[in-house]
Amino acid sequence: MKKFGFIIVLLVVSSGLLYAQSRRIINIPNISGYQTLKCDLHMHTVFSDGTVWPTVRIEEAWNEGLDAISITDHIEYRPHSIDVVADHNRSYDLAKPLADQSDILLIKGAEITRSMPPGHFNALFITNANLLELDDVQDAVKEARDQGAFLMWNHPCWDAQQPDSVLWWDEHSYFFENDMLHGIEVYNWEFCPEALDWANEKMLTMLGNSDVHGPMDVNDGHRPLTLVFAKSRTIGGIKEALFDGRTAVYFDNTIVGRSEFLEPLFFQSLEFKKTPLKLKNKESKVVKITNNSDVDYELELVQPGVGFDAPETITLKAHHVSALSLSGNSDEVANSGSLDVYYRVNNLLTGVDDPLVVTFTFRNN
Known part of the structure; x- marks a missing residue:
């Protein structure tokens, strides 16, 4: 009985220590x-x-x-x-x-x-x-x-x-x-x-x-x-x-x-400014994207931008600010009201071989 009582006390004490953690x-x-x-x-x-x-x-x-x-x-x-x-x-x-x-x-x-x-x-x-x-x-x-x-x-x-x-x-x-x-x-x-x-x-x-x-x-x-x-x-x-x-x-x-x-879920994880980029040919602009989630989002470019270049891959690290750089490659970009960037998120899966595809839309003018 003494041994049984000791085991019960040990379980209670151990339980209390576990639950006291943050x-x-x-x-x-x-x-x-x-x-x-x-x-x-x-x-x-x-x-x-x-x-x-x-x-x-x-x-x-x-x-x-x-x-x-x-x-x-x-x-x-x-x-x-x-x-x-x-x-x-x-x-x-x-x-x-x-x-x-x-x-x-x-x-x-x-x-x-x-x-x-x-x-x-x-x-x-x-x-x-x-x-x-x-x-x-x-x-x-x-x-x-x-x-x-x-x-x-x-x-x-x-x-x-x-x-x-x-x-x-x-x-x-x-x-x-x-x-x-x-x-x-x-x-x-x-x-x-x-x-x-x-x-x-x-x-x-x-x-x-x-x-x-x-x-x-x-x-x-x-x-x-x-x-x-x-x-x-x-x-x-x-x-x-x-x-x-x-x-x-x-x-x-x-x-x-x-x-x-x-x-x-993906976009609710992120914050970035909505002010116009005013991107022109042969210029670069940086969008700072804050990821407030616990997930490192792994992005891969789906198709080239119209009048601008975007990174082929980028990881939006959890609880970090990531820099997404866009570079103008033609004169037509200056007249674009918005810039659409299409990425697949390789660690957000909708099917076995189907990563989620997302569209970032940045105001330009």
């Missing part, structure tokens, strides 16, 4: 009409095959600057069940008070864990995880749907389940056609190009999550995140946005999503 700010801007919420919607605790207590997931999320998480412990796979005896709702119940105290939005979820096909599905916004413990996978997924769940296919590129080729199975068509498949993980510690293709083809919501099992260890970088463009910073706001497909996937120095969200 909170990071993730600098990804809001876009018009929406708040950009930083979310991780796939993770585990000791109540399935994870190695941490549920409250640790809240502390990690707070320290890293997240807005929302979902603890999605496995329904069918619980290797610690001899020592950790509880029902499938327990991890949520334990984490919820600290989440409320920390202003972390905790979405009730679970992972329906089956072999391929159909593989693993996360069910978010459920009301009772215990009711998902059913023998037939179709019955389990249907029960989640009937609870109002948003359902996503986890890590379709995971080679443990699809070692030779990544396939969309008849079972996935069944779930998709019967309102039981709404999203797909485009990134789960690896980029899955097939998932991005299916998301675009079938208008599935794109997600990127950590699927973390042990303690989250993020030093210089950040965990994979789903950026949710929500009308409000609430669980209801996230749910509405997920069902409407308003997300992007943020991993490493890359964001994947639809152009309708990536383009405003």
Whole structure:
């Protein structure tokens, strides 16, 4: 008993030290009409095959600057069940008070864990995880749907389940056609190009999550995140946005999503003066562009300017001011009311081989 008591005290003290750390700010801007919420919607605790207590997931999320998480412990796979005896709702119940105290939005979820096909599905916004413990996978997924769940296919590129080729199975068509498949993980510690293709083809919501099992260890970088463009910073706001497909996937120095969200996100990150350049032939003007986001935007020129030259490549470094130099190469530039510069942003992807193309328009006269 003394040893058990010491372990409990150690857990409490360690937890307090973790939570006392300063909170990071993730600098990804809001876009018009929406708040950009930083979310991780796939993770585990000791109540399935994870190695941490549920409250640790809240502390990690707070320290890293997240807005929302979902603890999605496995329904069918619980290797610690001899020592950790509880029902499938327990991890949520334990984490919820600290989440409320920390202003972390905790979405009730679970992972329906089956072999391929159909593989693993996360069910978010459920009301009772215990009711998902059913023998037939179709019955389990249907029960989640009937609870109002948003359902996503986890890590379709995971080679443990699809070692030779990544396939969309008849079972996935069944779930998709019967309102039981709404999203797909485009990134789960690896980029899955097939998932991005299916998301675009079938208008599935794109997600990127950590699927973390042990303690989250993020030093210089950040965990994979789903950026949710929500009308409000609430669980209801996230749910509405997920069902409407308003997300992007943020991993490493890359964001994947639809152009309708990536383009405003890109330009909301930047500041530059709108005063006329008054560029003439054989002259150069410099536009100073401030990037307030955490992303180094990697730009490559799409086509030459009309009457002027622009850099073939330029990186708009995060939290830096970058100089974009434009040089007149003909007399006609002096009569141009505006100068349009077309760049592809190589680390903002709308498709597997489709970087976002943006247009800078600078006043000239």
